Amino acid sequence: GAVVSQHPSRVICKSGTSVKIECRSLDFQATTMFWYRQFPKQSLMLMATSNEGSKATYEQGVEKDKFLINHASLTLSTLTVTSAHPEDSSFYICSARDRGGYSYEQYFGPGTRLTVT
Amino acid sequence: AQTVTQSQPEMSVQEAETVTLSCTYDTSESDYYLFWYKQPPSRQMILVIRQEAYKQQNATENRFSVNFQKAAKSFSLKISDSQLGDAAMYFCAYSRGSNYKLTFGKGTLLTVNP
Numbered sequence: 091g092a093v094v095s096q097h098p099s100r101v102i103c104k105s106g107t108s109v110k111i112e113c114r115s116l117d118f119q120a121t122t123m124f125w126y127r128q129f130p131k132q133s134l135m136l137m138a139t140s141n142e143g144s145k146a147t148y149e150q151g152v153e154k155d156k157f158l159i160n161h162a163s164l165t166l167s168t169l170t171v172t173s174a175h176p177e178d179s180s181f182y183i184c185s186a187r188d189r190g191g192y193s194y195e196q197y198f199g200p201g202t203r204l205t206v207t
Numbered sequence: 208a209q210t211v212t213q214s215q216p217e218m219s220v221q222e223a224e225t226v227t228l229s230c231t232y233d234t235s236e237s238d239y240y241l242f243w244y245k246q247p248p249s250r251q252m253i254l255v256i257r258q259e260a261y262k263q264q265n266a267t268e269n270r271f272s273v274n275f276q277k278a279a280k281s282f283s284l285k286i287s288d289s290q291l292g293d294a295a296m297y298f299c300a301y302s303r304g305s306n307y308k309l310t311f312g313k314g315t316l317l318t319v320n321p
Contacts, residue, residue, distance in 0.1 A: 122306050122307075124308070124309070128250075132313070132314075133298060133311045133312065133313045133314050134252075134298070134309075134311050136308060136309065136310075139306050139308060141306075147306075181250060183250075183252065185252070185309075187306075187307060193307075194240050194302055194307040195242075195254070195257065195307075196302075196307070196309060198251065198252035198253075200249070200250070200251050201250050201251070
């Protein structure tokens with residue numbers, strides 16, 4: 091149980107275009123979903139927290155107009171990188187909190203590698 | 208703001224031996240949660256072990272155990288009988304609050320030598 095999927099697993103896009111990454115909780119309802127960014131050989135950096143039906147809360151320094159987050163249902167959150175540039179190339183990871191079980195625990199998706207050319 | 212410090216960027220251990228990874232954290236709260244996550248080359252984050260701060264007993268999961276010292280704000284991970292599959296980046300993390308946001312340390316890269 092407690093599986094989180096991400097789609098796509100990797101994506102290449104041209105500079106100036108937008109790309110959407112989906113995060114789904116497959117077998118549980120997610121109270122909260124989180125989006126992280128990870129550069130090579132570095133730790134995970136929290137970008138934003140989203141609760142179903144509410145606007146996302148962004149961490150300091152994260153451009154909310156560039157990284158659009160939508161949490162439309164209890165099982166789906168999307169991250170859209172708008173007008174992507176090469177510096178947005180990174181590994182993006184989502185996680186989700188289960189409404190039941192250990193509610194403080196997060197389950198992680200497998201990540202999406204974004205390359206902007 | 209809470210901070211999590213992993214002072215060992217890299218560690219190595221011989222297969223079947225024991226290794227301890229260090230983690231300290233800074234918080235003024237009394238109720239929180241601590242985690243060790245493993246990230247293998249696939250980059251999938253895998254929960255290794257969790258500790259609730261209100262529990263005095265150290266958590267144990269098979270070959271993995273922690274030494275939780277609340278007063279010292281220390282949370283080390285011991286891996287016994289190390290296996291080749293244990294080779295990965297290990298992250299210590301802290302969580303509390305209404306959304307239980309995770310704050311990660313910088314990680315320790317563990318190499319297991321055959």
